[in-house]
Amino acid sequence: xxxxxxAARYVLGCAVGLVLLVLGxxxxxxxxxxxxxxxxxxxxxxxxxxxxxxxxxxxxGSRHAGRTISCTGAxxxxxxxxxxxxxxxxxxxxxxxxxxxxxxxxxxxxxRVPVQAGDGxxxxxxxxxxxxxxxxxxxxxxxxxxxxxxxxxTGFGARxxxxxxxxxxxxxxxxxxxxxxxSVAGMGILGAAVxxxxxxxx
Numbered sequence: 001x002x003x004x005x006x007a008a009r010y011v012l013g014c015a016v017g018l019v020l021l022v023l024g025x026x027x028x029x030x031x032x033x034x035x036x037x038x039x040x041x042x043x044x045x046x047x048x049x050x051x052x053x054x055x056x057x058x059x060x061g062s063r064h065a066g067r068t069i070s071c072t073g074a075x076x077x078x079x080x081x082x083x084x085x086x087x088x089x090x091x092x093x094x095x096x097x098x099x100x101x102x103x104x105x106x107x108x109x110x111x112r113v114p115v116q117a118g119d120g121x122x123x124x125x126x127x128x129x130x131x132x133x134x135x136x137x138x139x140x141x142x143x144x145x146x147x148x149x150x151x152x153x154t155g156f157g158a159r160x161x162x163x164x165x166x167x168x169x170x171x172x173x174x175x176x177x178x179x180x181x182x183s184v185a186g187m188g189i190l191g192a193a194v195x196x197x198x199x200x201x202x
Contacts (some may be wrong), residue, residue, distance in 0.1 A: 009162070012157070012159075012161070013162075017151025020151060024144030031136075037126075038133075040126060047076045048071075048113045113125060139191030142191070146181045153177070
């Protein structure tokens with residue numbers, strides 16, 4: 001009976017690790033794409049003319065963390081690589097969260113914001129300030145990947161399962177993987193701190 005419980009906890013811990021790995025990959029890929037757009041490495045430069053913006057909060061009455069701003073409007077691509085907005089409108093934003101412009105501030109109607117347009121009507125505010133913030137997201141994905149790999153390899157993470165110390169000592173190939181996982185997690189934490197600093201003070 002005990003062995004079955006231990007096996008179930010091991011499988012559950014592996015499932016936790018798999019979820020962390022998937023989330024880490026998603027956060028890293030999405031953040032990298034957003035960073036490339038904000039830095040002007042990818043996408044089409046232009047101006048987003050705001051029609052209206054709405055604020056949403058995770059809980060009713062909450063005015064703190066978790067605020068999401070969604071704006072709808074029209075995107076005007078720049079002509080000949082210029083940074084102005086004299087191009088014709090190529091489309092309008094919609095309620096679709098993947099096509100709506102999500103800035104970090106509420107803009108009044110008629111405001112023209114420099115943006116980069118990606119595939120599928122994705123609009124990202126242009127500039128290194130926003131690129132640094134998205135690169136911080138890429139860095140945050142690294143500790144998630146390290147934790148996911150650790151849980152997947154050891155079964156750690158299930159309630160009443162193996163302790164962290166036992167799992168750490170029992171990590172397969174620990175002589176190589178222990179310093180590797182610590183390095184990946186450390187680089188992610190340090191990188192996130194540096195990129196956030198650059199975003200706010202750079």
